[in-house]
Amino acid sequence: MEAQKWVLESPTIGMIFVGASFIIFYAIGWYSQKAAKSSTDYWTAGRSIGSITNGLGMASSYMSLATFMGVTALILKLKVPFVYMWIQFALSIPLITLWYGTPLRRMGAFTPAHFVRERYGLRTSYITVAFMILVMVMYALGQMIGVAKVFEMLFGINYTLALICGGALIVGYVTIGGMYGTSYNAAFQMILMGIAFIIPLGAIMKAMGGTGWWFPPLFYSDMVPAMLDAVPDFFDMKYGFKWYLSLIPCFTLGAMGLPHLGMRVYTASNLKSARGAMVWFTFFCGIVFCSTYTMGFSGVYFQATSGSTIAPTDLDKITLILNSVYNPAWVLAFVIAGAIAAGLSTISANLMAIGAMIAQDIIATIKPDLSDKTMKLIGYAAIAGGGAASILIALNPPNFLVVSILWAFGLAGVTVAPLVILGVWWKPANRYGASVAVLVSGLTYIAVSPYLFPDIVIAGGGLPDKVGMSGALLCVPLCFFLHVTISMITDRIPSMMAKIPYKQDKLLVDKIHGWTDYSEERYNSTGAGIIIAAVSLFFCIYAVLPGGW
Numbered sequence: 361m362e363a364q365k366w367v368l369e370s371p372t373i374g375m376i377f378v379g380a381s382f383i384i385f386y387a388i389g390w391y392s393q394k395a396a397k398s399s400t401d402y403w404t405a406g407r408s409i410g411s412i413t414n415g416l417g418m419a420s421s422y423m424s425l426a427t428f429m430g431v432t433a434l435i436l437k438l439k440v441p442f443v444y445m446w447i448q449f450a451l452s453i454p455l456i457t458l459w460y461g462t463p464l465r466r467m468g469a470f471t472p473a474h475f476v477r478e479r480y481g482l483r484t485s486y487i488t489v490a491f492m493i494l495v496m497v498m499y500a501l502g503q504m505i506g507v508a509k510v511f512e513m514l515f516g517i518n519y520t521l522a523l524i525c526g527g528a529l530i531v532g533y534v535t536i537g538g539m540y541g542t543s544y545n546a547a548f549q550m551i552l553m554g555i556a557f558i559i560p561l562g563a564i565m566k567a568m569g570g571t572g573w574w575f576p577p578l579f580y581s582d583m584v585p586a587m588l589d590a591v592p593d594f595f596d597m598k599y600g601f602k603w604y605l606s607l608i609p610c611f612t613l614g615a616m617g618l619p620h621l622g623m624r625v626y627t628a629s630n631l632k633s634a635r636g637a638m639v640w641f642t643f644f645c646g647i648v649f650c651s652t653y654t655m656g657f658s659g660v661y662f663q664a665t666s667g668s669t670i671a672p673t674d675l676d677k678i679t680l681i682l683n684s685v686y687n688p689a690w691v692l693a694f695v696i697a698g699a700i701a702a703g704l705s706t707i708s709a710n711l712m713a714i715g716a717m718i719a720q721d722i723i724a725t726i727k728p729d730l731s732d733k734t735m736k737l738i739g740y741a742a743i744a745g746g747g748a749a750s751i752l753i754a755l756n757p758p759n760f761l762v763v764s765i766l767w768a769f770g771l772a773g774v775t776v777a778p779l780v781i782l783g784v785w786w787k788p789a790n791r792y793g794a795s796v797a798v799l800v801s802g803l804t805y806i807a808v809s810p811y812l813f814p815d816i817v818i819a820g821g822g823l824p825d826k827v828g829m830s831g832a833l834l835c836v837p838l839c840f841f842l843h844v845t846i847s848m849i850t851d852r853i854p855s856m857m858a859k860i861p862y863k864q865d866k867l868l869v870d871k872i873h874g875w876t877d878y879s880e881e882r883y884n885s886t887g888a889g890i891i892i893a894a895v896s897l898f899f900c901i902y903a904v905l906p907g908g909w
Contacts, residue, residue: 415640
């Protein structure tokens with residue numbers, strides 16, 4: 361059967377909703393940025409954002425347009441195994457709380473790269489920042505692709521023109537607002553996307569015959585018997601154990617390495633507010649994440665029972681397609697506005713992180729005497745440059761917009777999380793081990809990407825490898841192994857240790873844990889390092905063994 365072409369017949373209502381939302385976003389950004397009195401305020405919103413607003417903003421930037429589009433498309437392919445991705449996302453939340461909410465927040469940094477600079481020195485931080493910028497560009501790439509596809513469906517224009525127009529609008533509003541505008545816009549966008557996603561989904565479920573339509577996040581379960589009749593293999597565990605295991609280093613640790621989440625915590629006025637934001641973040645994420653799986657579930661059922669064939673290039677649009685079939689045009693227009701809000705919230709956070717890393721973690725360390733006005737201009741240029749790079753890469757996108765986002769999670773887990781985990785909890789970790797570990801493991805992760813060297817297989821091949829993040833199963837333990845072993849070796853070479861402020865690095869570890877006195881014994885176990893290295897080596901070997909078991 362020929363695939364149906366999904367476009368809006370009458371885009372006027374959609375244009376009105378989207379146009380009104382952009383006017384609101386620009387107004388919030390323009391008004392909010394007036395509160396920024398310095399370049400520091402521009403990046404941290406004056407450390408004045410409340411816990412609920414921060415929680416909304418974190419959830420908004422974490423879920424992104426992939427929640428509306430790329431994730432639902434992936435559910436159409438993976439079916440129930442995608443639940444295991446959700447589990448790893450959920451496990452990352454308490455780790456983010458423990459990490460960002462306490463030790464790193466005490467440092468008052470802009471990004472995790474600040475911690476790397478203080479703990480491991482400038483050279484290591486430059487390497488890490490380069491990878492983090494790549495992470496943010498790839499994360500923003502998925503959002504740019506999604507925004508372009510929404511504009512494509514809304515206006516009936518070709519993908520390239522939709523990408524350029526949508527991308528330019530987004531970069532402009534982010535640059536104007538700074539972190540003040542980004543924070544308040546993200547909170548508003550979270551509310552908008554939640555309403556635009558969940559309420560229309562209830563109407564879709566009701567039209568499909570589901571009795572649990574009144575609470576879509578959980579009560580889609582009443583449709584399970586009908587799903588089993590239509591798609592008997594929906595709940596089958598189709599993939600090898602390696603793939604499921606690779607989700608842990610990719611998503612549980614990868615989320616800890618995302619700088620745009622850290623920046624949200626740094627805008628809080630104090631540690632209590634930062635921790636409170638994580639509670640709200642968990643709540644909002646849980647509601648919408650569960651609804652996203654329900655939407656994917658409904659999409660699978662729709663394809664199996666309606667007789668409609670959706671082209672591979674339109675799978676990302678399943679949320680919009682379901683709304684176009686089951687809901688009135690004005691509801692679809694509202695959903696489109698919510699999808700745009702989802703993309704904007706994450707792109708703005710990504711671009712703010714890119715700007716902060718370039719301006720604060722690179723330029724400010726090279727030229728510390730630059731004026732506040734010059735630093736702001738550099739930040740504007742960095743944000744615009746990051747947006748332009750995302751647009752250019754998105755001109756030839758992957759089949760699923762979510763692929764670039766999942767790959768970015770893995771790269772963050774490989775290059776950022778091990779450095780900070782060991783740097784916070786293990787004093788012998790030093791800059792020699794960190795520099796080599798992040799460089800080797802980061803480049804290895806890029807090399808084993810299925811789109812760079814497709815013959816290299818980590819998770820058994822097929823769709824799981826094509827998703828793009830299974831290389832984390834090899835490269836995250838590789839980073840831990842190299843970091844620990846090289847640190848332990850160089851710690852015993854006096855000529856190398858004499859070149860770095862070793863005592864100062866150790867003092868920093870006690871300080872970020874809140875100790876007022878220094879103890880050589882704290883966080884200084886050689887045995888712990890040996891165990892970490894041995895376990896990491898085991899997983900490195902296991903990852904490269906043939907087979908998907």
